[in-house]
Amino acid sequence: METASTSPDTMEAAARSPGLSITVEKNPPEARLLQLGVKSWPKWGCPPGRFPLKFDAALTCYLVKGRVRAAVKGSRDCVEFGAGDLVVFPKGLSCTWDVVVGVDKHYNFDPS
Numbered sequence: 001m002e003t004a005s006t007s008p009d010t011m012e013a014a015a016r017s018p019g020l021s022i023t024v025e026k027n028p029p030e031a032r033l034l035q036l037g038v039k040s041w042p043k044w045g046c047p048p049g050r051f052p053l054k055f056d057a058a059l060t061c062y063l064v065k066g067r068v069r070a071a072v073k074g075s076r077d078c079v080e081f082g083a084g085d086l087v088v089f090p091k092g093l094s095c096t097w098d099v100v101v102g103v104d105k106h107y108n109f110d111p112s
Contacts (some may be wrong), residue, residue: 020093022070022079025086032086038062041106051097059089059110066103070095 003062025032033039041062052073067082073094082101089095091110 007109016107020072022072022090022093023088024079024081025088027084028086033062033082036060036086036108038086038106038108038111043104043106045104047061047102048099051099052094053089053096054094055089055091057109058091059107059109060078060086060106061089061105064104064106065101066105067100067101068103069098071098102103 014018044062045066055057063081063083065086066081069078069080071078
Protein backbone atom coordinates (compact mmCIF):
# COMPACT_ATOMS: atom_id res chain seq x y z
CA MET A 1 0.00 0.00 0.00
CA GLU A 2 1.29 3.44 -0.92
CA THR A 3 0.49 6.41 1.25
CA ALA A 4 0.97 10.10 0.57
CA SER A 5 0.00 12.91 2.90
CA THR A 6 -2.01 15.72 1.30
CA SER A 7 -2.70 17.60 4.55
CA PRO A 8 -2.49 16.77 8.25
CA ASP A 9 -6.11 15.52 8.20
CA THR A 10 -6.21 13.90 4.77
CA MET A 11 -4.27 10.90 3.53
CA GLU A 12 -4.54 9.11 0.24
CA ALA A 13 -3.85 5.41 -0.05
CA ALA A 14 -3.73 3.53 -3.30
CA ALA A 15 -3.85 -0.13 -4.21
CA ARG A 16 -2.87 -0.63 -7.84
CA SER A 17 -3.81 -2.98 -10.62
CA PRO A 18 -2.16 -2.49 -14.03
CA GLY A 19 -3.11 1.10 -14.85
CA LEU A 20 -5.84 1.23 -12.18
CA SER A 21 -5.81 2.19 -8.51
CA ILE A 22 -8.15 2.57 -5.54
CA THR A 23 -7.85 6.00 -3.97
CA VAL A 24 -8.80 6.67 -0.36
CA GLU A 25 -9.19 10.19 1.00
CA LYS A 26 -9.20 9.96 4.79
CA ASN A 27 -11.72 12.24 6.53
CA PRO A 28 -12.24 14.79 3.74
CA PRO A 29 -13.41 18.23 4.85
CA GLU A 30 -17.17 18.86 4.97
CA ALA A 31 -16.77 21.45 2.19
CA ARG A 32 -15.48 18.72 -0.15
CA LEU A 33 -18.43 16.45 0.67
CA LEU A 34 -20.85 19.32 0.03
CA GLN A 35 -19.12 20.15 -3.27
CA LEU A 36 -19.58 16.53 -4.41
CA GLY A 37 -23.19 16.39 -3.18
CA VAL A 38 -22.47 13.21 -1.20
CA LYS A 39 -25.60 13.42 0.99
CA SER A 40 -27.81 13.41 -2.14
CA TRP A 41 -26.22 10.16 -3.42
CA PRO A 42 -28.06 6.84 -2.94
CA LYS A 43 -27.18 4.73 0.12
CA TRP A 44 -26.16 1.08 0.27
CA GLY A 45 -25.13 -1.23 3.06
CA CYS A 46 -23.93 -4.77 3.62
CA PRO A 47 -23.06 -7.09 6.52
CA PRO A 48 -19.57 -8.44 7.17
CA GLY A 49 -18.37 -10.90 4.51
CA ARG A 50 -16.31 -11.26 1.33
CA PHE A 51 -17.58 -9.79 -1.93
CA PRO A 52 -15.80 -10.05 -5.33
CA LEU A 53 -16.51 -6.89 -7.36
CA LYS A 54 -15.81 -5.66 -10.90
CA PHE A 55 -16.46 -2.01 -11.62
CA ASP A 56 -18.05 -1.44 -15.04
CA ALA A 57 -18.25 2.25 -14.12
CA ALA A 58 -16.14 4.41 -11.82
CA LEU A 59 -17.50 4.40 -8.27
CA THR A 60 -17.02 7.09 -5.66
CA CYS A 61 -18.32 6.28 -2.20
CA TYR A 62 -18.35 7.85 1.23
CA LEU A 63 -18.50 5.43 4.16
CA VAL A 64 -20.83 6.50 6.96
CA LYS A 65 -19.94 3.38 8.96
CA GLY A 66 -18.00 0.17 8.54
CA ARG A 67 -14.52 -1.09 7.78
CA VAL A 68 -13.29 -2.75 4.54
CA ARG A 69 -10.06 -4.29 3.28
CA ALA A 70 -10.06 -4.35 -0.54
CA ALA A 71 -7.66 -6.72 -2.35
CA VAL A 72 -7.03 -5.85 -5.99
CA LYS A 73 -7.35 -8.83 -8.37
CA GLY A 74 -4.04 -9.89 -9.94
CA SER A 75 -2.01 -7.98 -7.37
CA ARG A 76 -0.81 -8.37 -3.81
CA ASP A 77 -1.90 -4.78 -3.18
CA CYS A 78 -4.76 -4.04 -0.85
CA VAL A 79 -6.14 -0.97 0.83
CA GLU A 80 -8.17 -0.47 3.99
CA PHE A 81 -10.86 2.15 4.45
CA GLY A 82 -13.69 2.85 6.83
CA ALA A 83 -16.16 5.31 8.31
CA GLY A 84 -15.39 8.88 7.23
CA ASP A 85 -13.38 7.90 4.15
CA LEU A 86 -14.08 8.96 0.54
CA VAL A 87 -13.05 6.14 -1.81
CA VAL A 88 -12.74 6.05 -5.62
CA PHE A 89 -12.73 2.79 -7.63
CA PRO A 90 -11.88 3.30 -11.32
CA LYS A 91 -13.84 1.77 -14.16
CA GLY A 92 -12.46 -1.69 -15.04
CA LEU A 93 -11.00 -2.47 -11.61
CA SER A 94 -11.66 -5.91 -10.08
CA CYS A 95 -11.19 -6.46 -6.37
CA THR A 96 -12.53 -8.39 -3.40
CA TRP A 97 -14.01 -6.54 -0.46
CA ASP A 98 -13.41 -8.16 2.91
CA VAL A 99 -16.01 -6.31 4.99
CA VAL A 100 -14.77 -6.49 8.58
CA VAL A 101 -17.49 -4.23 10.06
CA GLY A 102 -20.87 -3.90 8.30
CA VAL A 103 -20.92 -1.03 5.78
CA ASP A 104 -23.32 1.88 5.31
CA LYS A 105 -22.26 4.21 2.50
CA HIS A 106 -23.34 6.86 0.02
CA TYR A 107 -22.26 6.05 -3.55
CA ASN A 108 -22.14 7.53 -7.03
CA PHE A 109 -21.38 5.74 -10.32
CA ASP A 110 -19.78 7.63 -13.22
CA PRO A 111 -20.20 5.54 -16.41
CA SER A 112 -17.81 7.68 -18.49
